[in-house]
Amino acid sequence: MKKKSLFCIILLFVFYFSIGNSWxxxxxxxxxxxxxxxxxxxxxxxxQVVMNLCTLCHDLKYVRFRDLAGIGLSSESxxxxxxxxxxxxxxxxxxxxxQMNALFGATTPDLSLMVKARNGGAQYIYSxxxxxxxRGDGVIINSLFPDIKMPDVFAYSIEKDELDRxxxxxxxxxxxxxxxxxxxPKADERRTxxxxxxxxxxxxxxxxxxxxxxxxxxxxxNDVT
Amino acid sequence: xxxxxxxxxxxFPLSSFIKHDLVEYPTPRNLxxxxxxxxxxxxxxILQLLTGIFLAMHYKPDALLAFDSVDHIMREVNYGWLIRxxxxxxxxxxxxxIYIHMARTLYYGSYRAPRELMWWSGQALxxxxxxxxxxxxxxxxxxxxxxxAQVITGLFGTAPFFGDExxxxxxxxxxxxxxxxxxFFALHYLLPFLIVSIVVIHLIALHHVKSSNPSxxxxxxxxxxxFHPYFTAKDLFGLGIFLxxxxxxxxxxPEFLILAENNIPANPLQTPSQIVPEWYFLxxxxxxxxxxxLLGGVLAMGLSVMIFATLPFLDRSKIxxxxxxxxxxxxxxxxxxxxxxxxxxxGAQMPTEFWTLVGRIATxxxxxxxxxxxxxxxxxxxxxxxxxxPEEIEELIRCEEQYGRGGKK
Numbered sequence: 001m002k003k004k005s006l007f008c009i010i011l012l013f014v015f016y017f018s019i020g021n022s023w024x025x026x027x028x029x030x031x032x033x034x035x036x037x038x039x040x041x042x043x044x045x046x047x048q049v050v051m052n053l054c055t056l057c058h059d060l061k062y063v064r065f066r067d068l069a070g071i072g073l074s075s076e077s078x079x080x081x082x083x084x085x086x087x088x089x090x091x092x093x094x095x096x097x098x099q100m101n102a103l104f105g106a107t108t109p110d111l112s113l114m115v116k117a118r119n120g121g122a123q124y125i126y127s128x129x130x131x132x133x134x135r136g137d138g139v140i141i142n143s144l145f146p147d148i149k150m151p152d153v154f155a156y157s158i159e160k161d162e163l164d165r166x167x168x169x170x171x172x173x174x175x176x177x178x179x180x181x182x183x184x185p186k187a188d189e190r191r192t193x194x195x196x197x198x199x200x201x202x203x204x205x206x207x208x209x210x211x212x213x214x215x216x217x218x219x220x221x222n223d224v225t
Numbered sequence: 226x227x228x229x230x231x232x233x234x235x236x237f238p239l240s241s242f243i244k245h246d247l248v249e250y251p252t253p254r255n256l257x258x259x260x261x262x263x264x265x266x267x268x269x270x271i272l273q274l275l276t277g278i279f280l281a282m283h284y285k286p287d288a289l290l291a292f293d294s295v296d297h298i299m300r301e302v303n304y305g306w307l308i309r310x311x312x313x314x315x316x317x318x319x320x321x322x323i324y325i326h327m328a329r330t331l332y333y334g335s336y337r338a339p340r341e342l343m344w345w346s347g348q349a350l351x352x353x354x355x356x357x358x359x360x361x362x363x364x365x366x367x368x369x370x371x372x373x374a375q376v377i378t379g380l381f382g383t384a385p386f387f388g389d390e391x392x393x394x395x396x397x398x399x400x401x402x403x404x405x406x407x408x409f410f411a412l413h414y415l416l417p418f419l420i421v422s423i424v425v426i427h428l429i430a431l432h433h434v435k436s437s438n439p440s441x442x443x444x445x446x447x448x449x450x451x452f453h454p455y456f457t458a459k460d461l462f463g464l465g466i467f468l469x470x471x472x473x474x475x476x477x478x479p480e481f482l483i484l485a486e487n488n489i490p491a492n493p494l495q496t497p498s499q500i501v502p503e504w505y506f507l508x509x510x511x512x513x514x515x516x517x518x519l520l521g522g523v524l525a526m527g528l529s530v531m532i533f534a535t536l537p538f539l540d541r542s543k544i545x546x547x548x549x550x551x552x553x554x555x556x557x558x559x560x561x562x563x564x565x566x567x568x569x570x571x572g573a574q575m576p577t578e579f580w581t582l583v584g585r586i587a588t589x590x591x592x593x594x595x596x597x598x599x600x601x602x603x604x605x606x607x608x609x610x611x612x613x614x615p616e617e618i619e620e621l622i623r624c625e626e627q628y629g630r631g632g633k634k
Contacts, residue, residue, distance in 0.1 A: 062296050109489075113296070116480060117488040183488075186299070186306045193307075194476025201472060205465030212458040219254065219450065 031123040031144075032130065036173045038180065043071040046178030049171050051081060051091075053153055054111060057100060060091040062112035063182050070185050071178070106149035115176070115183040122176040129172040132157040246432055251449035252456050253438035259333075260436065261463035262326040267424065268464060269319045274417055276312040284364065286410035288403035291366035292490040310479040316358050317482050318471050320505035323354065327533070332558055333547035334540065335437035338625075341537040343434065346427040348534045350420060355506070355530070357416040360409040362503060363401075367487030372500045374409070375401045380513075383520040400493060441546025442621065499575060507572030508565050514576055515588040525588065532595050539595060542602035543622045544609055553605040557594055564590045 036042075047068065050060070065082040069075070078087065097107045109117075118124045124144075131144040132152035140157045142148045152158075154168050181187075234240050283302050285294040298305035327347070330336055336344035363374045378395045382388040397404030438444060450456075474481060482504060486497045502510050512529045516522035540554075548555035564587050571584040610619070 062293075062300060067300075113488045116483075117485055119485045121485075190306060190310075190476055190479075194472065197472050197476060198469070201465060201469050205462065205469060208458070208462040208465045212462045215454050215458040219455070 031120050031127045033123070034126070034169075034173065036122050036126060036177050036180075038177050040072045042174045042177045043181055044073065045171070046174030046176070047071060047073075049175050050111070050178055054175070055091060055093050057093055057095060057104075057108045057150075058111045059093050059108075060112040060182055061110050063091050063185075064088055065091060067185060071181060104149045104151075108150075111179060112182045115179045122180045125179055126172050126176040129154055129175065130156055130169060134158065248451060248453040250432065250452040251446070252436055252452045253440075253444050254448055254450045254455070255438050255440060255444070256436060256456070256459075257439055258459075258463060259325075259329040260438075261460055262322050262329060264460045265322045265464065265467050266319065266326055268467075269315055269322055270417070270420065270424065273312060273315045273319060274421075276308050276315060277414070277417065279308050280312055281414060284410075286364070286407050288366065288406050288491075291364065291406060295365045307475070310475045313483065314471060314474045314479060316361065317474075317503070317505065318467075319354065320358070322467075323351065324505070327351075328562060331536075331561070333437055333439060334441065334542075334551075334554070335547075336536045337540060338537070339434050340430075340437060343427060343430045344537060345534055346423055346430060348531070350423050350427065351533075352530070353416055353420045353423060357413060357420065358503065358505065360413040360416070363406060363409045364413065365487060366406065366491045368489045368491055368495075368497050369484050369487040369500070371401055371491035371493065372497055373502055374405065376500055377502070378405070380519075380523050380526075383523050402493075439547060439549070441550070442618075501573055504569065504573070507570075508568035509572075511568040511572035511584045512588045512591065514572075515581065515584040525592075529591060532592075535595070536598075539598040540602050541599050542606040543625060544606050544614075545618060545621060551602075551605055551609075553601050557598070557601065560590065561594045564594070 064087070065078055065085060066087040068078050068081065073081075075087075082089070093108070095103075100106070100108050114125060115121045120127070128142065128144050128148075131142040132140055132154075133143060134157050135141055140152055142152075154172065156165070156168050156172075159165050159168060230240060280298065283294065283298045283305065285291055295309065298309050300306075302308075330344065330347070359374075359377065363370045378392055378401065381395060382392045384391055393399060395405075396402070397408055435443075435449075484501065501507070509526050509529055513522045513526040516525045542551065542554070544551055548558050567583065567587045568591065571580050571587060574580040576584075610622075614622075
């Protein structure tokens with residue numbers, strides 16, 4: 001009976017994981033599977049690229065300048081990055097929605113939650129940035145999102161130099177890593193706390209198991225139907 | 226201390242309540258771990274109430290502010306991320322626990338006399354829980370929140386004569402908007418307290434009829450044991466296991482059941498490519514989509530939830546005990562569970578020709594299980610009694626026939 005129940009529970013888990021995955025896969029996109037690293041170096045490099053390039057057009061309205069301390073920036077470096085803005089200000093683009101619309105015929109989505117807002121998450125961002133290529137007739141399109149109104153901001157499709165291409169690919173990975181952080185800056189804290197909670201719960205549950213066993217041992221084992 | 230106790234006891238039956246209903250409360254000693262889930266449901270209810278109250282302190286039920294205020298909770302409120310993820314994962318945990326609790330009741334036929342009122346108060350709890358979860362899902366004001374509410378409230382438009390009026394009345398506007406959000410928030414805060422009061426009724430009924438047990442027979446006094454310490458120990462161990470699974474999701478996979486679309490702020494001008502409800506509504510959603518006619522689909526969906534209430538009438542077998550002693554019922558139980566799992570899966574798929582077909586077959590099986598139950602249960606009883614039941618059981622059945630169902634020996 002116990003084995004059976006355990007089996008049922010495991011089966012349910014497998015089932016719901018497969019549902020979760022099928023939701024993720026429902027947008028048939030081929031993502032580039034390269035490993036995205038999340039070291040502080042990667043995050044800071046990604047931050048540089050995002051600040052210099054992406055914020056020309058995109059907001060990161062849920063991130064404030066002072067939050068950047070979370071990826072290991074000193075307050076001096078933050079001061080340098082924020083320029084005139086207050087440390088408590090959100091990171092916003094200089095352009096507003098109307099200007100963007102006039103220029104590109106689309107409003108630019110906010111980037112702070114982007115990783116959580118697309119199936120595929122970080123891989124999606126990374127693959128999108130590197131998805132640009134030149135078609136036979138010289139038109140540049142994105143294989144992931146053919147109708148995208150965003151230009152090839154990395155100029156990856158026309159970059160011929162192998163070394164420069166590698167740098168761009170690294171940058172794209174780091175941008176994705178940085179956007180993972182902006183979408184969920186509390187992730188490290190959450191996982192660390194989670195490990196302690198889990199250890200605590202395992203010990204507690206094991207002790208409760210012993211208590212239960214000991215309590216029930218007091219009953220003489222008369223047969224019950 | 227004892228003076229205070231005496232003072233209170235002269236005015237309020239506190240000690241006798243604790244003694245009768247918590248400590249000495251006689252409980253069948255053969256309850257398996259499947260009987261833990263009622264306690265777990267109560268625990269999750271309290272968890273949801275507490276986390277919900279703290280979320281409400283920071284949340285803003287305003288279409289312009291709602292999405293941002295959730296993000297504010299996630300980033301700036303102290304441990305706001307923890308409270309929100311506990312609440313979000315808690316909603317799914319609540320349904321998981323309730324569905325298992327229901328499956329246990331089905332397997333052991335615990336809805337039969339004299340526990341019909343427990344079953345019906347449970348049905349009321351299920352409805353209230355569904356309403357609460359549905360309204361709660363609108364509050365983050367993401368794309369799926371918005372469009373889910375838009376679609377589901379729109380279903381009421383199929384009602385004859387007053388359809389459009391009902392939809393406007395529900396939404397407070399022609400489309401889901403600020404008015405809808407505000408009223409859903411008010412009701413989402415109110416309904417849990419209604420749930421608490423139905424739980425009290427559920428428990429009063431329980432303590433009157435006492436727990437069912439795997440054998441299905443009222444056990445003799447010597448096989449009942451005091452709730453404390455035996456079942457406090459057993460329930461707490463079960464709670465530990467539950468908390469381990471729950472915490473895994475809260476800390477390591479909190480967005481597992483949050484769709485990517487719901488991290489995009491609601492946009493009334495842009496319909497998502499596929500609108501899917503939360504996993505716990507998927508079986509009913511699949512039934513809705515399986516019926517070609519929309520009004521028919523809505524009725525089928527409503528029926529698929531409410532039909533559980535008819536079980537005490539549909540199951541006409543007098544054979545005591547669970548599916549273990551009832552071969553036909555057992556097969557029906559497993560087919561039904563499997564069928565619900567298939568429906569859940571179908572509900573999450575794009576409605577292609579293939580999945581629509583699978584959904585239709587599964588819908589048919591779902592309702593057939595209920596429709597056939599009166600006949601199969603009677604047939605099964607006849608067969609079993611022909612083959613010969615143990616004398617005690619025959620006597621029990623005769624006894625019940627004489628003194629009414631649930632009559633004590």
